[in-house]
Structure formats: C-alpha cells, structure tokens
Amino acid sequence: MMDFFKRIVFWRKHRSLEDIGLSAQKIRQIACHEAGHVLVAHLCGDGEAIIYASIAPETSYGGYGIVRNTPDPHFMKISTRSELESAIAKKLGGRAAEEVVFGKEQISVGCSGDLAAATIIATKMVAFCGFSEKLGLISIDIKTAADIPEVRAEAARILDTQYARALNLIGENRHALDELTSGLIERRFLTAEDIRKILARAASL
C-alpha cells in the first residue's frame, strides 16, 4: 500500500526521460547504471537500506536516475575500514555496470558525481583514518589533503581496488543486472519489494 502510494507520487512528480529528448539507447544506459548501484549494494550486504530505485529527470539535482537509501546517522563515525570499502564499491557500481554492458569507450559522464563522492571517502580513509599502509599513521588537514600527490595516489589505489571488485561482482551476476535494468526501463520506479523479487527470481535460475 505504501509502495502503491510512492508510485503515484513518482508519476505525478516526474516527466519521462523520453520527454526531455533522450534516445532509447541513452535510457538503457541510465537504467543499467542505477541497476549497477542496486546490485553491488545487495552483493556487499547492504541492500536492505535501499528504499527505491528510479530513472526519470530529477529536477532537484539535474540527474536522470537515483537509488534512494535510508540515511545512516553513524556513517563515517563508527564505520569500519571494510564498511568504507563497501561504500566505495557501491558508489562505483553504476560505472562498473556501464563498462561491463556497453564497454569502456561508452562509460558516461554521469558517473562523475559517484566518482567524486567515492573519492571523498577514499581521501578521508587515507588522510584522516590512517588506513593507508604507505602513508602510515598520520592525520592530514582536509583542506590540503587532496593537494598532496601521495594522498591522491593512495586514494586512487583504494578506488581502483573497489572498482575492480564492483566489476567482478557485476560480471558474475550479469543476469541479475539485466533483469534489474529491464525492470527499471519498463516500470521506471522499483520499490524495495520489486527489487527483492527481481533478485530472487534471477538467483533461482
């Protein structure tokens, strides 16, 4: 019932991606990107936090799709190193899905926002948390951390590792990704319940 209400709100609020002139090919890529976030979140054991996924022109921040999560008030406060690594993998899941399905040359600029968010987490891991063996135990002021070549290099190493993990998880669960993508293209809005059903069906094959 709650889900039914959400769907109504979604359809009243949003125009379709076709309305703003996007081709079927672009819409497929957007759906695939969001499906990537959903899939990696579930495979990293944090799928329950997802409230819904949707593809539509998002007037609030100018994007074309979103995966909405229950906010975690303790994030970056008592998260562990491995939880932060999973958070990065989830952020990069959209890009990884685009690379697996469409190829490296077709990765879209739409992945930049995710990369910026993942870079912030990785930079804090290196500069604040002492989670880089190479830099060792040292706390570096956030205002200057990103200007230090070694910090950037270590953050890039963390990001590369988690991107490889996301690519791997998606490659091994390609069928689930395709089902989520199709679901998003058909319905444009998937509730947590919808996602659970699609993933269960894909897993049963």
Added chain:
Amino acid sequence: MMDFFKRIVFWRKHRSLEDIGLSAQKIRQIACHEAGHVLVAHLCGDGEAIIYASIAPETSYGGYGIVRNTPDPHFMKISTRSELESAIAKKLGGRAAEEVVFGKEQISVGCSGDLAAATIIATKMVAFCGFSEKLGLISIDIKTAADIPEVRAEAARILDTQYARALNLIGENRHALDELTSGLIERRFLTAEDIRKILARAASL
C-alpha cells in the same frame, strides 16, 4: 524559406571581412578554418546539429567566423567517453584544416579559443570522469586540476590524439574541405541545406 530569411538577417547584420581590412589570403584562411569544423563534425557523425556556418565580423565576441549548432542540453551530463572525444575532434577541426591547407607555420591565433574549449573538455575527462588510465579512478577539484602536471600531461595526450584524428579526416576528405571553403568565400553564409548539398556533390566525385 526559413533559410532565405536567415540569409537576409545575416546580410543586414554583418559587414564583410573586407570592410574591416582583411586581405583575400586572411579571408581564405578564415573560411578554411570554419570549413574544417563543419567537415569534422559531419565525419564524426554529428553534422545534423549544425544550423549554419558563416564568415563575417562577429560583433558579439569579436571573432571572424562561426559554426552555429543546436545546443545539446545533455552535453557533459550523459555524454559517453567516445562522444567527448568527438567533441574535441570537432573543436580542433578548424586548426587541423589550417595546418593541412596552409602549413604548420601559418596556423593562426584564431585557433586559441577552440583549443581553450577543447582543453576544458579534456581536463574534465581526466580530472572528473576517470577517463585517464594513467591517473586512474580519482576525482580532482576543478579549481586545482589544471595546476597538476600529470593532469595537464594526460589532457594534452587526449588533445593530441583527437587532433591527429582531425588532421587525418581532413587529409582524406581534402576535396570536400576545399568545396566548403569556396562556398563560404562566395556566399559567406551556408545553411545546413547548403552544407548538405556541397558535401553530397564532393562525395559523388
């Protein structure tokens, strides 16, 4: 009819390049430059976006020629890596045409604006989009990105690759370039329809 109207507006609005004291040689180079943009756009599969090309003193920004395109509201939002590469090739098409026809020593300062615009795209590819294998996956603040030697070096590599592509496309379609150049010198204003006809005639030879 629409085209006829546009031509009238153009001739009412602009003085000729001769009026502001430019030699026939300089006018030929300006026409060749704009023809280069048009040709590379068509060969990269984005020719339909062109509304018109013209050579005349442009009072709005102080230049001597322009290729006007239908604006793409999704550019740099869901463009793919290969679309950005083509956008760079098109920006550098004017300069490439000057080099092919007049030689390296005669390339004009007029290409600087295009180079600045192409550099911005290339820098974002490297610093925001994670499209440089050498820097890897990392997002760098735009205010400092251009100050980092590795970012500049990677952006220059992308620009060099796309410039080589533009040089190549123009070298292989020299006849079409010359026809577009002559058309611009004769008429000073070419509609999308004019351009299509010239390219079709050149292709049929």
Added chain:
Amino acid sequence: MMDFFKRIVFWRKHRSLEDIGLSAQKIRQIACHEAGHVLVAHLCGDGEAIIYASIAPETSYGGYGIVRNTPDPHFMKISTRSELESAIAKKLGGRAAEEVVFGKEQISVGCSGDLAAATIIATKMVAFCGFSEKLGLISIDIKTAADIPEVRAEAARILDTQYARALNLIGENRHALDELTSGLIERRFLTAEDIRKILARAASL
C-alpha cells in the same frame, strides 16, 4: 559516595548506545576502544589522571565514548620528550585495542579524532621542539609545518613507533583489556575506583 553521585549524573544525562540504533557488535568495539585508552594510560604510568571512562552517546561532541582525565596545566609546557611519546601512545591506545581484538580491516573511523590529536603532538615535537634527529634543531612555523613533507614523514615515524608500543602493551595485557571491555559493556560507566579494581583483579591472575 562521590562515585555514586557521578554514576547518577551519568545515567540521567545519557541515553544508551542501543537507543541510537547501534548493534551489540558496534557497542563491543566502542567499549574495547575506550578500554584500550585506559589500559595504555595505566601501563605508561599515567593512569592516576583518569577520572572515569564511559560509553554512551556524547551529545557534546557527537562521539560514543570517553575517557575523562584531570587536565594537566603544564602539558606541552614542561613535558619531556618521553612524556610526549607516552601521550601519543595513550591517544592511539583505542585504535590499537580495536586492531588487536577485531583485526586491521575492522578498525573504525572513530579512531580519527585520536589520530588527529596525536598528529598535532607529533608535529610539534618535530617542528617546534627539535625532537627529530633527521630535521635537526630548527623551529618551523606551525601554520606551514604540516605542509612540509619531511615534517609529515618524521611525525608519521614517531606515530608509528608509539602505535607499535601501544599494540605491544595491549597484546601483552590482553586479559586486562577484555576485563575492562566487559566492565564497560555491563556498567557503561567506570569510576577510577572501578578501573583500579578491574586492573588489580586481572593482574592477580
């Protein structure tokens, strides 16, 4: 009697960690972290300064636990080099306890504040006090000290040494750590007297 009064105040002021949604596993890690501070302080010969240790949502600074000390008005004024080294070991005792008990991958972001405080002491040792043989006798302006790679490298060396010392002290006194951790989980608030009793009992085994 005083202790009894403190306990009352504590329970009136604080909600429990369970109330703000933390799992038993997270609460165990928080207790272990604070126990690490207490244990290293005692083993470095500065345990008397501790007034109490507690785990609870700290509204004043947003943390989840605290070890409260009698403030030392002479700290960083006539402290000796070896006293500053012990101060760093104590600051890093929480993190060391997390690593020993839960493993490197489970160290939490909660250690960042301690690391920042320890880094400030280590940086002053290197840049103000001439306590780095590598940089030698030189006083460097605090505003720029942290931007100098050699200062950061020497501070990191001091921090690594003291972290190794903390890891070692905790490894050799694991039983005492576990007792303090259990005490904190059960009672949430340990007075200086409680701590003394737990440590005495652990030592007598």
Added chain:
Amino acid sequence: MMDFFKRIVFWRKHRSLEDIGLSAQKIRQIACHEAGHVLVAHLCGDGEAIIYASIAPETSYGGYGIVRNTPDPHFMKISTRSELESAIAKKLGGRAAEEVVFGKEQISVGCSGDLAAATIIATKMVAFCGFSEKLGLISIDIKTAADIPEVRAEAARILDTQYARALNLIGENRHALDELTSGLIERRFLTAEDIRKILARAASL
C-alpha cells in the same frame, strides 16, 4: 606637408636628450636601439606600418625613443605563427642592434620593456596557441602560465631563436643600421619617407 607638420609638433613637444643630461655616447646607443627596431621591421616585411621613429625624452612613459606604428586591430586575433615570430624579432631588434654595435656588456636596461612585450607574445604562443611542440596541444590559464617552468623554458626558446634572427639580420645589414642611427642623431625625428630614403640609399651601395 604632413611630414613637415609632424616635425613641427615633435620639436615643440620635446626637449632634447642633451637637455636631460645624457652623454653623446648614451644618445648614440639610444639612436642605434631605435634604428634596430626600424631595420628588423623592414627586413621582416612589416616596415610599412611604421609612421615615424624618434629619439627624445618621452614624457608619456618616461623612455628616450620610440618607433610609432599604425595599430593593427587584428593582431593576436588572426595573426599566424610566423607573423608572431616576426613580431618578436622586431621587439628584440633594438637590443640586437645594441649588442652588434656596442657589445654584449654594453646592452642597456632600456631593452627590458621590449623583452617584457616579446615575452608576453612568446608565452601566449606556448600557453594559448599550442605553438610549442614540447608542451603540445594544451591551453593554459594566462594567470598561471608564466609560473610553469616548462612554459617559461619554451617561451625562452622562442625568444632566443628570434633574437638570433634579429642579430643575423642586423649583422648582414650593418651599413643600413649605421645610416638610420646617424639619421636619428642628426634629425631626432625620421618620418616614414625619411626612413625609406635612408634604406634605399644604403641598399644601393
């Protein structure tokens, strides 16, 4: 007639260099410097733009001589690479004349303004126009360009090449330089017509 009028204006407006205390030797060097600008401009095929050359205390900017040109509204807009190179050679022509006639040790500070102007052109060639093979195709913000060692090194290379060209042109046309120098010392003001006559006479020898 026009020239006659200009001469009257010049003599009414200016005191002589002797009046401000300069020795015959200094005056000869100033005349030689301006003659160098005139000669290199003519040999680089841009002599027609010169309106007059003069040596006298210039109250407007505090200098001691000037070569006045018809301003080119298209300069740095559609100039070619080779035109910019010639513009640099002309700017450095004064210094080159001083070196050829008086020797390296006697080059005067008066050449600094020319060097600054030539450096700006060379820096733009490297940083804006992509005219340095070493830096490649890249556009660098003018505010930071001069702070980048590679940009400075490439600009210095362009300046050195054009200075060598100016030295060479003056060395091969020493007689014309001496005649222009003598003409300036005798008359203090040479119109375009005067310059043409002196150069024609020198060429006929």
Added chain:
Amino acid sequence: MMDFFKRIVFWRKHRSLEDIGLSAQKIRQIACHEAGHVLVAHLCGDGEAIIYASIAPETSYGGYGIVRNTPDPHFMKISTRSELESAIAKKLGGRAAEEVVFGKEQISVGCSGDLAAATIIATKMVAFCGFSEKLGLISIDIKTAADIPEVRAEAARILDTQYARALNLIGENRHALDELTSGLIERRFLTAEDIRKILARAASL
C-alpha cells in the same frame, strides 16, 4: 642594597613553582635549564649583560624561569657573524644543560621558545646577511625565507654547530652548572653578584 631591593620585589611578585603543582624533579630541570643559559653566556664572554636569573611562575609570558639581560640597542644592527653565533649558543644553553644532566629523552618542551628565537637569528644570518657559504651572497625576503628548504637546511646547520658548542662548554664546566642549579633551587633568585660569586667559587676548585 639594590640587589636586596630586587629580591624583595621578586618574592612579593611571585608564588613558588611548588605552589602551581610542580614536582621537585621538574623544578630541578627548570633550574638546570636557566643555569645553562647563564653558564654559556659567561663562557661566550657576554656574562656582564645578565641582570638576574630566577625560577618562578612568570605570569607575564606563562614560563617557569628567566635570565634577564640588559637590552642591547645595537643587536642585529652591527653585531658580527661571531657575535650572532654566540647569541645562538646562549639561547640553546638551556636545552644543552637539560641534555647533559637529564639525557636526550628528558629534554623538555620548555626549550621550544629558545629554539624559535635561535632559529630566527640563524635564518636571518642565512637569508639576510649572506653568512651561508652554500647559499652564497643573496638577500631573501623574510616572509618567504623560512619556506625555502635550502634556507632551513643552512639555518639548521648553524643551529646544530652552536648547540654542539653549548653542549661542549657545559660538559667541560659541569661543576659550575651544578652549583648554579643548586643556587637557583635554594634561593630562586640570583643577582649578577650571586652568579659571579658562584662561578668564582666553582672556578677555584
């Protein structure tokens, strides 16, 4: 008589170091530090400038001891290189005494102010006075001098040399140092006359 008056003023103005909670061990180290300044000053031939030495909580700048000198209006104006070197040795005399008596690990943070003052002199020697053979004759702006690694390295070399000299002087006159230390602990305030007597007695042994 004058000395008697000074003693009265001192005792009226100051509480004792015991009053602010310092241990006998800390008080001994403070006395030793001030004795180091006094001794090195006398051995470098500038002992006459000392008015008094004392150990007590200094409310004016928050320190625990002081050696008061007659101010030299010509300092850093016509001082010679060797006079500046002695000034540095005197500033580092307190730290040297702590190292000789208590060992390297027990040097206190209280030496930081002296080190900062000595660093300023050493930096000016290198950056203003041309007193570093390695940097040679060059004057560097004080605002940026300390940011230049070679300046810091040369200043550190000067400081190390003078610290070695101070260590040596104190090592060779250990008995005098101990007598001055004891005198300060007993009386807390030593006039120039007191100091002279202690040094004479120590020398006569």
Added chain:
Amino acid sequence: MMDFFKRIVFWRKHRSLEDIGLSAQKIRQIACHEAGHVLVAHLCGDGEAIIYASIAPETSYGGYGIVRNTPDPHFMKISTRSELESAIAKKLGGRAAEEVVFGKEQISVGCSGDLAAATIIATKMVAFCGFSEKLGLISIDIKTAADIPEVRAEAARILDTQYARALNLIGENRHALDELTSGLIERRFLTAEDIRKILARAASL
C-alpha cells in the same frame, strides 16, 4: 666654503657614535665599511657622484654611517650591463672592506641593507634584462622572480662575481682604504674634496 657649511650642519645634527655606546672597535669597523664603499666607487670610475661620506648615528634610517651620492635620474633606465655590475660592486664594497680588514667571522649585520639593495639589482638583471646566459632571454614578473630557484641562483652568481671584484680592488688598494678609514674616524665627515685629497696622497706613495 660650501664644504665648511656642510660640516657645520653635520655637527649640529648628529651626536657621536660614542654617545650611543659604541666601542672604538665597532667605530673602526663602521668607518672601514664606509671607506670600502668610497674606494670601490672611485676604482669603478664613479667616484665623482659622491657628495660626502660620514659616520654618525643616522636618525632618519637608524644606521651608523652613509656615503651620499648625487642621484642619477637615468639609473635602471639606460644603464648598461657593465654599469649595473659596477653598481653592485659599489654596494658590496663596505662588506668587502670589513672582510679584508677584520676577517670573515667579523663581518657585521650592517652589511645586510647593502646586500638587499645589490640583490634587487642582480635579480632585475636576471629576470627583466635578459642578462643571464643560463636563463636566457625571458622577462619574469618581479612579484614572483625571487621565488624561482634558478633566478635566485643566477642572481647569487652575479653577486658573488662582483663581491670577488670588490674584495680584489680593496686588497690591491689597502693603503687607500686605511687612509679613508682613519680620515673618517678622525673627522667623522669627509667632503668630496677631503676624499679626493686622501686618495691622491695614498696614490702618490
């Protein structure tokens, strides 16, 4: 007569160096320093510009001696490279005299102002005038020039060369230096005429 008047003004205006507490040794060094400026100026062929030399507390800028010159309105405007080199040698003549007479260890801080002035000239030679073969022809913004290591290194090279020249000139004319020094100590104020006589007498020996 004029000279007589100047002497009266000098004596009315100034207290003696003894009045402000300087020793005979310090006064001799100050006199030697000013004598060095006078001697190097004369030997570099610019002695006529000197109006007078004096040693006394200079209230206007806080110094202890001065060599006053007729200001040259054309300095740094049409000065030649060799004239700038001589200007540097003159500025460093005071320091050179101190080194020759008292030894390297006794050079005084009083030379810093001269070194700063000489460094400005040398930096402009390198950064504005293209007078460094190593940096080549390039004009560098004065605000950043001194921050560039190569500019500082080249300026230091020019300063070292001219200091060596000054040392040499003074070494070869030691008798004249001593006479000028004695003259200054005796009379405290030497007019151009006094200086000429002392130098003539010294030369005749």
